[in-house]
Structure formats: structure tokens, C-alpha cells
Amino acid sequence: MKAAILAVGSELLGTVRLDTNSLAITEAFERHGVELRRKAVVGDSEEDLAAELAGLLSGHQLIVLTGGLGPTSDDITRTAVARALGRGIEIREELVGAIAARFHQMGLEMPAVNRRQAEVIDGATVLTNARGTAPGLRLDAGPTTLFLFPGVPWELDGMIGEYLLPWLAEHLDGDLRETAVLKVACLPESTLEERIAPAYGEFGREAITVLARPGDIEVRASAGGPEAERRERLGAMTRRLDALIGRAVYAHRDTTLEEVVGELLRRAGVTLVTAESCTGGLVAERLTRVPGSSDYFLGAAVTYSNELKMALLGVSPALLGAHGAVSEEVAAAMALGARERLGADYALALTGVAGPGGGTEEKPVGTVHIALASPEGITSHRRLGYPGDRQRIRWLSSQVALEMLRRHLLSTLGTESPGAGTLGEGAPA
């Protein structure tokens, strides 16, 4: 089945907003093996939308439109679709009543303009919108089915679940496509690609997608076909990718590194603090994004100045003088000081040059030292030298710090991975 997505709204043709709704619709399509051939954005012009639709009707069996179902004169989707299909349109009084009831529920009178939202194109099925006043419509035009959905993301999500997915399930005979996710920390994209190259050969290049963000890669493997076969194939792909990528796989679901580290800390029954210079609190901020993180995260000393490194963490002036704030020695002293003074089982410390200024020949921008202190003392140290801008260097530093802790906790817990079965040996990131 070939499909197109059409977003309606002049605000989506400006310099700031993008049509992000299409991603949620595409996800529903992918689940059911629907082939998205094109997507487009048109402004609030009845003429433009009708012309665009006329072009799409031939060659697509499914067209999903979003937006333009509001009550104002800008909202032209209903009338434009009627025009493109050469159909009539009329206001249904029972729908007006339902919309008015919604307003009453909120203690408001329905403004007169909202009557327009009760317009129904001839032959269309009305799709009640539980999350807003704009009903959706579904209609068949020859071999093509059109869905008209509201553009508010929260309302659209509801409509996808309530109407689009069931329709796809009914019309596509349970030929589902499912996706397995592997999240990978701190591997360069090219290294990952090299490692997984054999899997491309074995399972087909189109079955595996790699989405790389700095220090964080998502590998998506998808399979179709009957359920048992599909599940088996997904399992085989996941096991193979796990073996190829190794220990850098930190999760088998859509999650974050800070969440996985948090789970491991909770499982180990230990607490953590951070001591941060160049990252300015980013590691603490990431850890505390996770609800319930107060169970294992106690706090942080953000010691941007040398004075605070001494006052809060007890780093000695002699050490700072001898090695400079950006050094393995000071990172270690920060970690040990934080662990002791802030009273936790583990402490991560980061000190570096995030730039753009402050770099020297010996310690260029991007030089970051990270130390992990555990009950046994300094457990690991890394020196980074990533290129890039300030935010990238800070982000990558926080990512490596969390990954150092994850690897350590895994070995402490005697677990090789948070969810995988047998794993090959991964080189460190």
C-alpha cells in the first residue's frame, strides 16, 4: 500500500516550525508495512491544498491529512478536500450539539465560529475526537482512502490510536512490521558501521537502520511477516547485533543512558555524587531527569572556580599549582573529595576545557579528564580529546562519564549487559 502525508498550515511554511506530526503517522505506517512515498506541507490556501490533493489521488491508496480542521476561516482542509473530490459539504446539527456540549463541560458557551467544525463532506465517516473539538473524517475516493486528522499533536496521537491503527490492522491482514532497538554509547558511528557490516550482509541492508547522535547511537532492526517468523527474525538480529557491537550496547529499548545507569545504581543499592567543572552540572542534571533518582543520587558539587575545588572538594592548592585544574591528578582528587565529603559510594568527577577559549598547546579545547571514585579508590580514568563546539564537548564528556560508571557497575554486579543474552567482547569506546 502506497501512502502520502499532507500537513496543512501556513505556520509550517515559516522559518521555525516543522511538520513533526508526520513522524507519528510514519511510525504507524511502518508497523503495518505501509510504504510512505511522499510527504508535503501546504499553507492555508484552499486552492493550493485542492491542487496538491488532486496530484496525490492517483498513485496513493492512503492519504493522511493533518491540520486545518479548526473553526476559523484559515481552516480550509474540509472545504479543500470536498473541492478536490467534487463533493458537497454540510453542517451536521448533531455534531454541533456534541461540540457545544464539550464547551459546556468546560463551563463555556460555544463560540458561533465553532459550528464550522461540524461540516461533513458527503460520504465521509465522522471520527469523534476525544481530546479536542475538531472531529476527524475518513472517506473513500475510488481506490484511495483519506483520513482528515487535527494538527494538535496530542489530539492527533489519540486519533492515530483510535482510528488509523485499527484501520491499518483491518486492511493489511495482520502483516505487521516490528522494530527492535539497540542503544549504543560512546562508539564512533564509523566504528559501529564497521562492526555491524556482517549483519547487513546476513539480514539485508534495508532491515537495519543506524541513527547516530553524538556519543549515542540507535540501531533499529525491523522485520515483517507472520508473527512467529517475525519474532524469531527480530530475536536473531538482536542477538547478532549484540555480539557484533559488544558491551557498548546499553539498552534494548528506547531509553537514555542516565536511566540505565540509575537502574544499575538502584540494583546495586549504592549512591552517587558528581563533582563537575567543565560540564557545569550537566551530569547531575541528566541523572536527575529520571523520576525517583533521589533514591541513588545525592547531589553534586559544581566547582567552576579553583577556589570551590579547594573549598568544597578539598583539592589541594599544591596539586592545582603543579598540574593545573585540567589534569588527571585533579580529576582524581575531585572524585575522591566528592565521595568523601558528599558521602556517597561512588563519585564521578570531570574537569576540562570546553572552549571556545582557554585552550593551550598542551591542553587544547576538548581536553577533558574524567575520574570515577569507588569504595576501592580511583576505579578508572579517561582523558578525552574530542573536537567540536562547547555544547558537544560537554555532552560527550557527560556521556563518557555515565558510560564509565555503567561499565563499572556491570562488572560489579556480574552482569554483562542490562538485557542481552550472550554478548561478544566489545572494545572500550
Place this chain on the structure above:
Amino acid sequence: MKAAILAVGSELLGTVRLDTNSLAITEAFERHGVELRRKAVVGDSEEDLAAELAGLLSGHQLIVLTGGLGPTSDDITRTAVARALGRGIEIREELVGAIAARFHQMGLEMPAVNRRQAEVIDGATVLTNARGTAPGLRLDAGPTTLFLFPGVPWELDGMIGEYLLPWLAEHLDGDLRETAVLKVACLPESTLEERIAPAYGEFGREAITVLARPGDIEVRASAGGPEAERRERLGAMTRRLDALIGRAVYAHRDTTLEEVVGELLRRAGVTLVTAESCTGGLVAERLTRVPGSSDYFLGAAVTYSNELKMALLGVSPALLGAHGAVSEEVAAAMALGARERLGADYALALTGVAGPGGGTEEKPVGTVHIALASPEGITSHRRLGYPGDRQRIRWLSSQVALEMLRRHLLSTLGTESPGAGTLGEGAPA
């Protein structure tokens, strides 16, 4: 002039990537008053792209295509455009030489596949790409001009500056459109809309755009016409909007609240620390995103546990027992303690319930206390009660904290605003 933008690439039809290139092109269009009528994404299919183009050629005087200029068989933009226009295409040997030279510069041999990038459609002008191997093309087809640009954002940016903007300037007679920006902190969107309603009447609704993010609104006013007239109008709109919005305007350019607060701290010659509980270091992290922030930001105590509130900030157990960690009293004690123990002129302290758990009837999720300590003691306090999820509550809290400090520094410095002329009295956010 009516225009369309067409992005080519199957990866842009998946569930994750969006065509963000169109935003940069739209910005160039808006500068020159070009009317963007539609934008579309098609996959790597010569047939689909040729069909899409055929539909766009009538009715658009300008079409910008991005992507699909690489060397592999997936890269079908050149051949699809030739097909849509019914033109021939051939490899130009002098271009092959230039591409090979680029590879040599990097110490590499040109792979044979890259010869394809030297394909030129009959009648096209070659646009050298200083940032990559894929040259662009410009061609006229009747009343329509087409630009074929690479899809790599960094390369595209170069092409826009080098070819698109000069072409627009030449063909649109200097009829520029310019935009003035006002950044506004901590006003609800509906309040802002109410305040600026008179300006819609005076300058026209289409001249003013409001882009709202939580706690941070960007108001964009734009004007066209001859330079002197346009500038005068922009000045008049900015002054009027300043007067209507009041002191919540924190900048007249595209910047962030943390950068503006940093400038004020530097101008006042004072230093800052933060003491954070529910925000987990977010305020410190935001402040240190700004290069050079070590000039005025010393550090932070992230005291997620009560023990650390006592140990690092000297908050008394009695106070915690009497009022609870989320209280005005504890926020004040945290701010005073941080100021004294961390040794700064100012301290911002935040303590609250970010959720989703931890709320009570008396202190529901969203309750956050913020205190500002200055050399004169506690200078201001706010109690927030924003609805929303954890990240939203944390973000809004950080925004209000920075705004409290900005307002205080403005009055200390005897300035009403960082850049405006006369300002009306704005109600506090």
C-alpha cells in the same frame, strides 16, 4: 515570486529524521519576500521525483531541491530533473578533474562512482561547492528557475550564501524583508497575546509572529519595502511592542536568558552561585553553556538529599523538620548558605517537587520555591505552581530563577532593559 522546496531522500521519510534544510532556505526566501507555497519530501525514486517536479513546475517561479546529488545509485536528483524537463545529461570531464582534485587534497584517490557527480543537465549552470564534492546546478525552465543543492546542511548553508541569496537580490530588486526579534521571559502566551493585541491592529496581523516555548517567547516583527522606510517601520514596531510587553522583554536579538543574565553579571562586576535541589543542576548547567561564564559564575551545590542541604549549605535540621525541604524558609536558608559558604555576591536557590511522585495535598507536584540572596540578604522569593511534567517544571523553574536575577540586576544597574529605549511598566511574570 512563488516558490517551492523539495527535499530528496528516503531517510527523510522514516520515523526519525525531518527535512530541516527547508528552514534555512525559507529564511533566505523571507528576507527577499519570496512566497513559499509548499514544501515536499520524496524518496530516492527517479519516477516519484520527476512526477513531483512536473506538478510543481506550473505555478512556481522558483524551486529549490536539496539532496540526492551524491555519487551512488540512490542519488537520483540530477537524472530525475533531466527527465522531468525532457533534457539530456552528460558528464563534464573538467568537473571530474575538480572532484578528483578535492580527493587528492585529502590524500585520497577519487572512487570511480564519484564521476557521476560531474553529470550536468543540458543548459544548466554549474555551482561549485566549496564545502563538498557534489556541485550544485541552476537551470531555467520557461518561467521557472530551479536550484539543485546538496543535502548536507553545512554544504547547503554555503550554497545558499554563495548562490541563492545573490540570485534573489539580483532578481528581486533589493525588495528586502527584515525581521526584528524580541525575546520575552516567563509570560504566559495568552497574557502576551492580550498585551500585544493593539500592535496587531496598528501594524497588521501578518507583520507580527509569536513563537511560544515554555517560559520563553519569541516575538518576530517583519517589514518590507525600501530600506529607510523598512527600518523606520521596524523601529516603530519594536518600540511599540516593548511598551506593550514591558520589562519581560529580555533581549532584542536571538539569544538566551542565561546569556543576558551573564552579561548583566559581568557589567555589574559581581559573582553568582546556585543551590539546587529539584532542578538538579539545570540552572548551573544553563549558566555555564555561555562561553566565558567562569568570569562571573563560581559554581553550585546540587543538594538533592537533605543531608547535603545541611552539610554543604548549613541548612539547619530544625528548619527542615519544621517546614519541610520544599518551603520558602528552606529556599531562603539554601540561598544564604550558598552565598556565604561558596563565597559569591549572589546566590539563587531552588527547592521543589518536580514529580511525577512526591506530591502532597499541601505541596502538589509543581510546587517550587526560589530564593535570591544578595549582599543585602534575601532579595526576592517566588513560589511556583506550574502544571506539567518533570522536565517542564524543572525548565520553568530555571527560567523563573534566571528572570528573578535579571530583574534584580537591572534595577541594581539602574537600567530598565538590556537594549530597549523607553519601556512601559510590565507586570511581573
